[in-house]
């Protein structure tokens with residue numbers, strides 16, 4: 001991406017976040033992601049695959065008119081970002097409108113976000129997750145926690161303010177550490193009882209108040225599997241919309257190969273075990289799937305989850321060291 005293009009888009013978005021009038025103006029040239037009770041709208045393309053629906057302002061107004069809603073309803077959208085061509089992108093919750101009438105007008109369908117993730121591309125999944133997260137935050141922060149009075153949003157939705165207490169609330173994420181532990185030749189994966197059958201993932205946990213990334217990571221591994229890790233290596237981060245907004249901080253870590261005996265916290269985990277390079281490569285080659293009703297063979301989270309990135313990186317590293 002060209003640097004100046006990126007900087008000018010960033011400055012443009014900054015202005016839209018801060019200037020209510022400019023943001024209202026931008027709604028007119030915006031692209032809109034629709035959600036019905038937080039389920040995003042997908043549309044089937046000519047080639048038969050689903051994509052995230054991005055409606056133009058004029059199309060959205062037309063659709064609202066068809067289902068009997070005033071076009072000023074568009075002002076309830078929240079600013080998400082902008083495309084490479086500086087078209088602003090917004091999310092809008094249409095849960096009060098008739099679902100099937102909307103689906104018909106938009107020639108699409110509202111799909112639960114977890115299911116939608118299996119149907120769309122990686123780039124779209126980050127945007128659709130952000131859109132849902134922002135809607136959810138606004139839906140659950142309508143009142144000031146100090147005074148109980150209603151909070152009022154700015155036009156872009158980058159904050160809400162209580163005029164009675166003067167407190168400004170900003171959208172929140174909860175920091176979560178996720179770590180792939182290796183003993184040099186195997187890696188440790190675990191599953192919670194609520195995971196889909198057969199899926200194992202890297203160890204994860206919410207950061208406690210006041211903790212560093214490193215402290216949270218050491219603590220979570222000790223709590224969940226009774227091991228002491230070393231050689232922490234940062235891999236990357238990701239916003240994760242489930243169950244609410246988590247900010248996933250992903251790392252690699254190692255344990256001493258003589259101290260690999262796991263001692264599972266059964267309240268948290270159903271199982272945790274060491275997987276060989278061969279088992280991992282096989283699991284990575286399986287296509288990402290929505291495994292409802294399928295038999296519980298071992299599989300790993302799909303590419304849109306940062307757990308998959310960690311596992312992939314570990315496998316690549318192993319491959320190199322085996323040559």
Ligand SMILES: NC(=O)C1=CN([C@@H]2O[C@H](COP(=O)(O)OP(=O)(O)OC[C@H]3O[C@@H](n4cnc5c(N)ncnc54)[C@H](O)[C@@H]3O)[C@@H](O)[C@H]2O)C=CC1
Pocket residue numbers: 174176178201202203204205206238240242243244246248268301305306307308
């Ligand atoms: N994107 C990815 O690749 C992955 C994402 N995750 C996400 O990481 C998150 C945390 O993982 P867990 O191992 O379940 O966490 P965890 O090991 O901290 O256990 C969850 C428990 O922590 C407590 N808790 C503390 N602070 C909390 C907060 N702010 N919100 C909710 N619960 C809180 C609750 O009692 C909850 O039952 C989950 O939301 C999960 O969806 C987990 C694995 C992979």
Ligand SMILES: [Mg+2]
Pocket residue numbers: 203204205224268
């Ligand atoms: Mg955990």
